[in-house]
Amino acid sequence: MTLSAYLTVAGLLFCIGLFGALTRRNTIGILMGIELMFNAANLNLVAFNRFLHFDRLDGNVMTLFIIGVAAAEAVVGLALVVAIYRNINTIYAEDFNLLKG
Amino acid sequence: MEQIVFYSLSAVALGAGLAVVLMRNVLHSALMLGLALMAVAGLFGSLGADFLFAGQIVVYVTGVAVLVLFVVMLAGRESDLHSVQTNEKWPLALAIAGVTFCGLWRLFCTYSNTMVRTPAVPTTEGIGILLLSDYALPFELISLILLAALIGAIHFSRAEEKQ
Numbered sequence: 001m002t003l004s005a006y007l008t009v010a011g012l013l014f015c016i017g018l019f020g021a022l023t024r025r026n027t028i029g030i031l032m033g034i035e036l037m038f039n040a041a042n043l044n045l046v047a048f049n050r051f052l053h054f055d056r057l058d059g060n061v062m063t064l065f066i067i068g069v070a071a072a073e074a075v076v077g078l079a080l081v082v083a084i085y086r087n088i089n090t091i092y093a094e095d096f097n098l099l100k101g
Numbered sequence: 102m103e104q105i106v107f108y109s110l111s112a113v114a115l116g117a118g119l120a121v122v123l124m125r126n127v128l129h130s131a132l133m134l135g136l137a138l139m140a141v142a143g144l145f146g147s148l149g150a151d152f153l154f155a156g157q158i159v160v161y162v163t164g165v166a167v168l169v170l171f172v173v174m175l176a177g178r179e180s181d182l183h184s185v186q187t188n189e190k191w192p193l194a195l196a197i198a199g200v201t202f203c204g205l206w207r208l209f210c211t212y213s214n215t216m217v218r219t220p221a222v223p224t225t226e227g228i229g230i231l232l233l234s235d236y237a238l239p240f241e242l243i244s245l246i247l248l249a250a251l252i253g254a255i256h257f258s259r260a261e262e263k264q
Binding site for chain 2: 001004007008009013016017018020023024026029032033035039043046047050051052054058060067069070071072073074080081083086091094
């Protein structure tokens with residue numbers, strides 16, 4: 001397989017996640033789109049590591065860090081969703097308008 | 102053999118990703134998210150990153166995807182199943198995603214002749230050495246971030262105190 005095949009899959013996955021994050025009304029759906037984008041970036045890092053710098057492992061280590069940060073982001077984001085749902089009883093992003101008064 | 106593995110895993114990943122974005126029932130798209138993350142783990146495996154294959158399964162598939170499932174069940178209502186789940190600006194979002202992919206595609210074409218030249222070797226030992234030598238400071242910082250996320254999640258999701 002060539003490097004561009006892996007990069008194309010990662011790019012498609014990124015654009016699918018971007019589309020989901022932009023179009024979903026549901027906050028959990030937006031978070032799922034962001035997770036897909038994280039995974040596409042990880043795939044890119046690992047592919048570049050394997051094809052261009054096969055004697056080093058920096059891409060793999062960076063991917064591990066991204067996985068850790070993404071897990072922390074998902075935990076805090078989902079806790080916020082639960083807290084917002086408990087307060088205003090909806091999880092749709094267009095209903096989050098408390099600051100309009 | 103390598104091509105069969107790559108194309109089947111890519112098809113699963115992209116199909117499940119599309120299902121995550123397009124399905125109306127959020128519970129179904131959370132299950133599809135687990136499938137997409139598992140396919141990405143398989144792609145890590147086909148790239149020779151064995152430690153990341155295991156880490157992706159442990160952290161993403163059994164951690165994040167299950168957490169998303171829990172929140173979908175906690176914060177959902179039955180009326181969600183009958184309402185449209187995408188906003189009315191979706192043609193604009195499709196255009197943004199398409200333009201982004203076209204730009205990325207121009208870049209990817211420069212690597213269309215790059216083949217892998219060395220056999221895959223186990224990576225776990227090298228990752229461990231790197232984590233405790235060159236990347237020691239980010240490694241400690243990531244543990245701090247995880248602790249902060251833990252405390253933040255508990256703070257946001259605990260029950261309100263009675264006045």
